[in-house]
Amino acid sequence: MAIQKIESHLAGEWCSGTSEGAALVNPATEEVVATSSTDGLDFAKGLAFAREEGGAALRKMTFAERGELLQRMSDALQAEREPLIDSAIVNGGCTRGDAKFDVDGAIGVLAYYARLGKELGDVRVLPDGEGMALARGARFWGQHVWLPRRGVAVLVNAFNFPSWGFAEKAACSILGGMPVVTKPATSTALTSYLCTKAIVEQAKLPAGVYSFVGGSPGDMLEHLGVQDILSFTGSASTGQKLRSMAAVIKNSVPVNVEADSLNAAVLGPDVDIGSDAWDLFIKDVSREMSQKTGQKCTAVRRIFVPADKVADVIDALGARLDDVQIGDPSLKEVRMGPLASAAQLRDVRAGLGKLMEDADVAYGDPAAPIEGPGITAGKGYFFPKLILKARDSHGAKYVHDLEVFGPVATVCAYSGEAEDAAALVARGQGGLVASIYTDDNRFAEDMMMGVAPFHGRLYFGSSKIVDQALGSGLVLPMCCHGGPGRAGGGEELGGMRGVNHFMQRTAIQGNRAMVQAITGTKE
Numbered sequence: 001m002a003i004q005k006i007e008s009h010l011a012g013e014w015c016s017g018t019s020e021g022a023a024l025v026n027p028a029t030e031e032v033v034a035t036s037s038t039d040g041l042d043f044a045k046g047l048a049f050a051r052e053e054g055g056a057a058l059r060k061m062t063f064a065e066r067g068e069l070l071q072r073m074s075d076a077l078q079a080e081r082e083p084l085i086d087s088a089i090v091n092g093g094c095t096r097g098d099a100k101f102d103v104d105g106a107i108g109v110l111a112y113y114a115r116l117g118k119e120l121g122d123v124r125v126l127p128d129g130e131g132m133a134l135a136r137g138a139r140f141w142g143q144h145v146w147l148p149r150r151g152v153a154v155l156v157n158a159f160n161f162p163s164w165g166f167a168e169k170a171a172c173s174i175l176g177g178m179p180v181v182t183k184p185a186t187s188t189a190l191t192s193y194l195c196t197k198a199i200v201e202q203a204k205l206p207a208g209v210y211s212f213v214g215g216s217p218g219d220m221l222e223h224l225g226v227q228d229i230l231s232f233t234g235s236a237s238t239g240q241k242l243r244s245m246a247a248v249i250k251n252s253v254p255v256n257v258e259a260d261s262l263n264a265a266v267l268g269p270d271v272d273i274g275s276d277a278w279d280l281f282i283k284d285v286s287r288e289m290s291q292k293t294g295q296k297c298t299a300v301r302r303i304f305v306p307a308d309k310v311a312d313v314i315d316a317l318g319a320r321l322d323d324v325q326i327g328d329p330s331l332k333e334v335r336m337g338p339l340a341s342a343a344q345l346r347d348v349r350a351g352l353g354k355l356m357e358d359a360d361v362a363y364g365d366p367a368a369p370i371e372g373p374g375i376t377a378g379k380g381y382f383f384p385k386l387i388l389k390a391r392d393s394h395g396a397k398y399v400h401d402l403e404v405f406g407p408v409a410t411v412c413a414y415s416g417e418a419e420d421a422a423a424l425v426a427r428g429q430g431g432l433v434a435s436i437y438t439d440d441n442r443f444a445e446d447m448m449m450g451v452a453p454f455h456g457r458l459y460f461g462s463s464k465i466v467d468q469a470l471g472s473g474l475v476l477p478m479c480c481h482g483g484p485g486r487a488g489g490g491e492e493l494g495g496m497r498g499v500n501h502f503m504q505r506t507a508i509q510g511n512r513a514m515v516q517a518i519t520g521t522k523e
Contacts, residue, residue, distance in 0.1 A: 006036040006193045006214040009200055010046030010181075012053070012207040017041060021215055022186050027093035027338040027381045028328045028374065034091065034190045036215035043220035046211055047181065050152040051227070054179030054208025059148050062124055066175050067117020069205055073170075074110035076202035077103065077163070077195060084163060084194055091190040092162065093337040093381070095329040098292045105164035105475075106195065109493075112477040113171035116495065124148075124177075127521050128505055131512075141512035145519050146503040148177025151227030153502055154220070156242075158233040159185035159340050160295040162192040168477065168493055169231050174209060176502035178229070183213040183220070185234070187341045221245055224253045229502060231256040231492075233297070239488055256501060257488035258481070260403045261297055262428035263288075265472070266304045266447065268438025269416040273312050276463040281437040282313075284461060285409070286320040288473045290336050290385060294407035295344070298433050298473040301403055304393075304421050307413040314387055314411055318363040321385045328374025338381040339406055345381040351404035355388055358396035359410050363387035387411060393424055400427035418443050422450025430485020435459040435472035456483035456491065 006024070007014045021037025058066060077084065081103060088099035120126070128144035153173040157165035166182040173180045184192035196212040199205065213220065224230060224247045232242055232255065239257035242248065248255060265285050271277045288300040305313045329337030339345045352366060364386040375382060385407045390396045393412035414421045425434055434455050436447045439462045452458055457479060459472035475481045475493065482491035492498050508515050516522040 003032055004034040004190065006034050006189055008038055008041060008214045009196055009212040010041060010043070011049040015041055017215060024091055024187060024190055026090050027340055028330070029376065030379055036186055036189055038213060038215040038218055041218065043218055044223045047152050047220065047223050047228075050179040050181055050208045050211050051150065052208070054206060054210070055148070055150060055152065055177075057206035058174065058177045058179060058209060059124070061177070062122040063117045063120035063175065064122050066177065067114045067120075069174060069203070069209065070110045070117060070171055071114035072203040072205070073199050074107050074114060076198040077107045077110070079202060080194065080198040081107070084191055087191045087194050088162065089330050092188045093329055093340050094292060095334055095337055096332075097335070098329070098337070101291070102161050102163045102191075105161070106167035109164065109168045109477045110171050113175050113499075116499075117175050123520055125520055127519060131516065131521055134509060139512050140509070141515045142507055142509045143515050143519050143521055144505055144507050146500055146505055149227050149229065149502065149504050151178065151225055151229065153178045153180045153229045153231060154224065155180055155182040156217070156230070156232045156234070157182065157184045157192070158297070159188045160292060160297070162188045163195055165233055166192060166195070168475075168481075168498075170210065172492070172498035173229075173502040176499045178502045179209045179211070181211040181213060181220075183217050186215050187343070189214055222247050224248060224251060226251045226253070229254050229256070233258045236260045236486060236488065256490040256492070258297060258432070258490050258492065259486065259488035261430075261432040261483060261487045262301045262400065262403055263298060263431050263472070264302045264304060264425045264428065264434045265300045266421050266425065266434065266436045267306065267309065267313065268436065268440055268443050269306045270438055270440040270443065273309065276466045277437050277439055277461065280461045280463075280466050280469060282316045282320055284435065284469075284471050286317055286324070287471060289407050289409050290321065290324045291473065293336055293339055293383070295340060295405055296473055298475065300409050300435070300472070302399065302425075302428065303409055303411045304414050304424055305411055306416040310389065310411055310413050314362045314389065317387055321363065321387075324385060325372060326370060326375075326382060326384070327372030331373045334373055336385070336407065339383055340381070342381055344405065345383060348383055348404055348406035348408070351402055352386070352408060354398040354402050355404060355408070355410060358399045359388035359390045361386060362389040362411065383407060400424075418446035418450065422447055425451045426454050428454065428486060430483050430487045431455050432481065432483045432487050433457040433459055433472050435461060437461040439463050454484060456480055456487065
């Protein structure tokens with residue numbers, strides 16, 4: 001693949017930075033595949049154009065018409081599916097399966113919200129609940145409604161999902177009537193750029209509805225205004241910095257953050273070795289450790305197992321992981337590629353050092369040279385699959401406090417009681433998803449009551465759903481994605497809930513006939 005120059009799309013035009021900018025590399029070979037620069041770009045003009053042109057165009061449309069825009073975006077990505085997959089392999093270090101997971105996720109979430117727009121129909125105002133009498137008589141009436149904001153949604157996305165990451169945010173924002181400016185992580189921005197080219201050239205959206213920043217955001221976030229929204233996926237530390245920006249504080253800009261998450265998998269004491277529920281647990285956890293080289297916000301980081309089954313779990317997981325071939329992800333036989341960047345490799349190595357203060361390596365060898373198909377010695381950001389075993393589940397510090405964003409998970413023993421397991425899971429201080437494997441309704445209920453307050457989603461794996469279960473790592477557009485505490489306190493998707501994040505809820509009060517007429521709620 002020739003070295004590509006990534007451009008931005010602002011104020012309805014393609015534009016390039018004035019410098020050579022950052023180099024994007026193939027993480028398997030370290031060869032440069034693209035360059036990106038935003039130096040000299042007028043971000044204030046780009047945001048203003050999106051608000052004034054894109055926002056005005058969207059507000060004139062009904063939900064059904066906005067849904068048609070999303071369907072055109074989905075169709076554009078579908079038409080370029082193969083080149084997008086290829087770019088994710090080359091720039092993201094993804095295997096073909098992992099690249100499909102990202103690209104098809106983007107296509108699917110846009111199509112889902114396109115269908116939702118069609119279902120909402122030819123209306124521009126959405127009622128929120130029933131109307132109500134506000135006085136003794138029935139004439140003074142109140143009705144809550146959802147309406148589009150007058151700003152722009154700035155979407156700052158993580159490196160691990162350059163397609164799906166922006167699409168799930170953009171789908172909700174555009175359906176809600178708000179234009180977007182999407183800014184992917186620079187290290188894997190090639191796929192996002194190619195997605196944008198497909199959308200701009202094929203979807204034919206109104207000017208300003210969809211904009212793209214292909215590199216550093218410069219001073220863009222300093223120009224956020226009172227009607228704007230900032231949605232971010234990435235590290236907790238960066239999320240905190242964004243929330244504390246002067247423009248965000250001054251203008252009370254809503255900030256939605258999806259951050260770190262020490263996602264847990266819990267094996268119930270009722271699950272017998274070799275049973276259907278056991279096999280589902282081993283399959284799911286091994287996939288969540290190795291898919292996208294463990295670089296998923298939903299990946300399993302902590303594995304809680306009854307003390308008498310710890311050795312059996314480590315053996316079974318290790319055997320399953322033995323079948324995951326590491327190597328150059330462009331090769332068919334390879335099932336796990338490198339980490340996405342040199343920075344990620346440094347962070348994972350440093351994080352592993354911290355984890356090993358609490359745990360011992362039970363599977364894999366972090367010191368051994370990594371060999372595999374297509375790997376050149378000394379090249380690439382490869383890292384081994386590792387299972388650690390906590391020496392003391394309750395006394396451990398870093399196991400419950402540090403997310404290592406790679407193919408690493410720690411097995412922690414618990415007593416077999418739901419109360420003990422729930423207390424350990426809660427030590428993570430907030431997560432995106434916890435998965436519990438059990439056929440015991442009582443254990444499931446106790447775990448739900450104990451860990452739901454700390455999670456945005458709970459996934460229960462059991463013998464009854466082995467033929468239908470999709471796994472805890474799959475984010476479905478009809479269910480909420482996000483979590484409290486460490487996970488950022490934000491929320492995305494969830495059907496209409498995700499759209500509402502980009503709208504304003506207002507209580508309309510007045511004469512009943514007038515209120516019902518202007519809100520479209522007349523009986």
